[in-house]
Amino acid sequence: MAETRPVVSEPVEAWITGIGIVSSLGEGPDAHWDALNQKRVNVDETTFAPYVxxxxxxxxYDTQIPKKDxxxxxxxxxxxxxxxxxxxxxxxxxGNKDILSKMDMIVAAGGGERDLTVDSSILNSEAHGAATPSYLNEKLLNDLRPTLFLAQLSNLLAGNIAIVHGVTGSSRTFMGEEAAGVDAVRIALARIADxxxxxxxxGAGHNxxxxxxxxxxxxxxxxxxDKHSSVWDRKDKSGFALGSGxxxxxxxxxAHAEARGAKPFARLKTVVADRVRRKDGGEVTVSLDKLWTAVGASDADTAVITGATGAEPATSEELSFLKKHADVxxxxxxxxFGHAVETQFPLGIGLAALSLSRGALYAPNDSTGTExxxxxxxxxxxxxxTGHWRGEGMALVEKI
Structure with missing residues (x-):
């Protein structure tokens, strides 16, 4: 009996055909392209002082989401x-029901927003030594609304997108801060390639x-x-400024894009991920070295868009990696944009695809000479x- 061999085929090519961005700089590709090249930054140093x-x-919101929703x-x-x-x-x-009914959805999400009044009361009681052993149980029974827990479910973003926009194919939600954004894109690419x-x-959303x-x-x-600065200029005053977006x-x-006559922004070639223990110094640098090789990058005609947070020691270790590719x-x-946690990696890919479609990298906005x-x-x-605490990832986006 003849041996049956599996059919081996080349991975399916994946195109980025849609980019949706809303942030502190505006909304849509054109507004962001203009803002980045004008080196605009929208930052609030007073409302949540001393935090930026x-x-x-x-x-x-009414243009995309009905008020009732x-x-x-x-x-x-x-x-x-x-x-x-x-x-x-x-x-x-x-609005294309035929496509939307088959469209898969992969979301990176955090938890929902908390009841600040209850949290503040618990923390104040603890600080003043008034929290008895049964205190937390009493708060759980009497102060927390059942609907609050439901509002914190991470998969509600995917559910709302399905309801509002009619995206009703398969749905997956990843949690895990920056690494969730990496994995969301990685799994999407793997499914298309296979x-x-x-x-x-x-994608993701973050408040x-x-x-x-x-x-x-x-x-x-x-x-x-206290004061905003470039992420490369925070070594002596490290930290990230949270960003909404x-x-x-x-x-x-x-094949799917060509069949419907869609014009691509760029090709998503590879996405790779890692999670080193970070117990010893330099592990992030080693991880990024390995990912650079695995993602298939070269230094020729290449640029880097990074979600580096400004938090230490991860940012300094990432900078040590980048210095090995000083001409990039x-x-x-x-x-x-600030740091939008789960959203940061999809945001970077969107900006990479936009830059490749425009045939240029947007302007640097850094006083240290790193950019x-x-x-x-x-x-x-x-x-x-590079996650502020855990997780590393890379994606290779190519011009078409």
């Missing part, structure tokens, strides 16, 4: 659902204007204080996602 925050620019969403869900709608518009599939998916909506999140990150001194991408197979122009999204001009058109851009 990049607030969301004014958004007309907005009422049941927290801010991070509205931001993400709005950005998803922009991506669908950008790809030319908004022929399991024709088209996917991938950085949250006292509960600032409190959480302050426990480990992650917040940037949403970034979604429409990624589809080349670098742009740090954290300086312009240099790029006079020629990049042929590929490597997007780096």
């Amino acid at each position: 925050v990049h607030p969301l620019s004014p958004v007309g 907005q009422r049941q969403m927290e801010a991070w869900q509205r931001i993400g659902t709005y950005a998803a709608g922009l991506a669908l518009d950008s790809a030319g599939v908004k 022929g399991q998916s024709d088209i996917a909506l991938v 950085g204007e949250r006292k509960d999140m600032l409190l959480l990150y302050e426990f480990d001194n992650f917040n940037l204080r 949403g970034a979604f991408l429409v990624i589809e197979s080349k 122009p670098v742009r740090a999204t954290g300086s312009s 240099i001009e790029m006079s020629k058109a990049p042929s590929q851009i490597v997007v780096i996602g």
Whole structure:
């Protein structure tokens, strides 16, 4: 009997055909391209003082989300659902029920917003020594609303996108801060490359204007204080400035895009991830060295867009890696957008695809000399996602 061999085929080519971005700099590819090249930064140093925050620019949610649906969403869900709608518009599939019913959705999400009044009362009681052993149980029984827990479910963003925009193929939600954004894009690409998916909506939304999140990150001194600066200029005053924003991408197979006459922004070639223990110094540098080889990058006609946070020691270790590729122009999204955690990696990929489609890398915005001009058109851009605490990832985006 003849031996049966599996059919081996080349991976399916994946195109980025839709980009939806809303942030402190505005909304949509054109507004962001102009803002980045004008070196604009929208930062709030007073509302949450001493902490620095990049607030969301004014958004007309009604253009993407019916008012009745907005009422049941927290801010991070509205931001993400709005950005998803922009991506669908950008790809030319908004309202196309046939495509949307088959579109896969992969979302990176954090938890929902907390009840600040209850949290403050618990912390104040603890600080004044008034928290008895049964105190927390009493608070759980009497003060927390059942609906509060439901509002914190991480998969609500995907659910709201399905309801509002009609994206009703398969749905996956990843949690895990920056690494969740890396994995969302990685899995989307893997499914398309393997022929399991024709088209996917991938991304995240983040509300950085949250006292509960600032409190959480302050426990480990992650917040940037007092004054905004480039992420490369924070070594002696490390930390990230949280940023509000949403970034979604429409990624589809080349054949699917061509069949509907879609014009691509760029090709998503490879996404790789790692998670070193970070117990000893330099592990992030070693991880990024390995990922650079695995992602298939070269130093020729290449640029880097990184989600470096400004938090130490991760940012210094990433900078040590970048210095090994000193001729490769670098742009740090954290300086312009703040740190949007799960959203940072999809945001970087969206900006990479936009840059490749425009035939140029946007202007540097850095006083330390780390970011240099790029006079020629990049042929590929490597997007780096280094978590402030855990997780490393890279994506290779290529010009078409």
